[in-house]
Amino acid sequence: MQDALRKFKSNIFQALSHPTRIAIVEMLRDGELPAGVIIERLGIEQANASQHLAVLRAKQIVFNRKEGQQVFYAVRDPLLFDVLDIMRRYFHAHLSESMRMLNDLDAGDSKKEEVDVE
Amino acid sequence: MQDALRKFKSNIFQALSHPTRIAIVEMLRDGELPAGVIIERLGIEQANASQHLAVLRAKQIVFNRKEGQQVFYAVRDPLLFDVLDIMRRYFHAHLSESMRMLNDLDAGDSKKEEVDVE
């Protein structure tokens, strides 16, 4: 049954369905990084970052290697970067609607963030 | 800021983070289909299917066209199929671990489903 395949896909997507986790994966594009660096660059609570790393680990999107008291993370398969690249193209291909969508989704929030292009 | 880009990506992934919605998108690979057919093939509650369609609509993954009393759905950009194709390759590339992962995630459920390959 290809039900398993769909479940698998949705699981991976679920793992990628948070901006912080996208940021982590993108951060690892050029190779492994210790958790400390990741956390520092994210600029969020240590515990929170660690939880996001745990999600990526659970879905096997990243793996880690312990060296001394540091833990180095790396993306398991660069195939995922291809997915992110396609998404970037997708975003640009529909730029105006994409931005409108982001604003719509934010609507109701107290602070309205500016949407700039990369 | 490419913060917007990351937010956009995670939004799309969020929309794809459910097996039913993956099924819908895949179902539309060869072109548009009326909601009725989609619902019938999914074999789930009409309301539930309609809700999933609403999610895909909100994220602009699909668009719809009304004809008479039917509503035809289509995927906005075939780029998404490329993403799904990559995920299939990803799945196969790590077949054994993928299946173990699916089982692990199911662990604790009352009924244990068999994991078959597509």
Place this chain on the structure above:
DNA sequence: AGGATATATTAGATTTTACGAATATACGAA
């Protein structure tokens, strides 16, 4: 052993998501 550093895990509150049941809307037919 004891303290400092790096990272992970747990707990609890809040928000978001998913689902079924019921209801609403839009349209075509009689």
Place this chain on the structure above:
DNA sequence: TTCGTATATTCGTAAAATCTAATATATCCT
């Protein structure tokens, strides 16, 4: 206009995700 079909929306509830604060674990250094 009333009826039936196709689809969407709302409501209530259960489950899952997210965040902060607190605590735990492992490793190195002295």
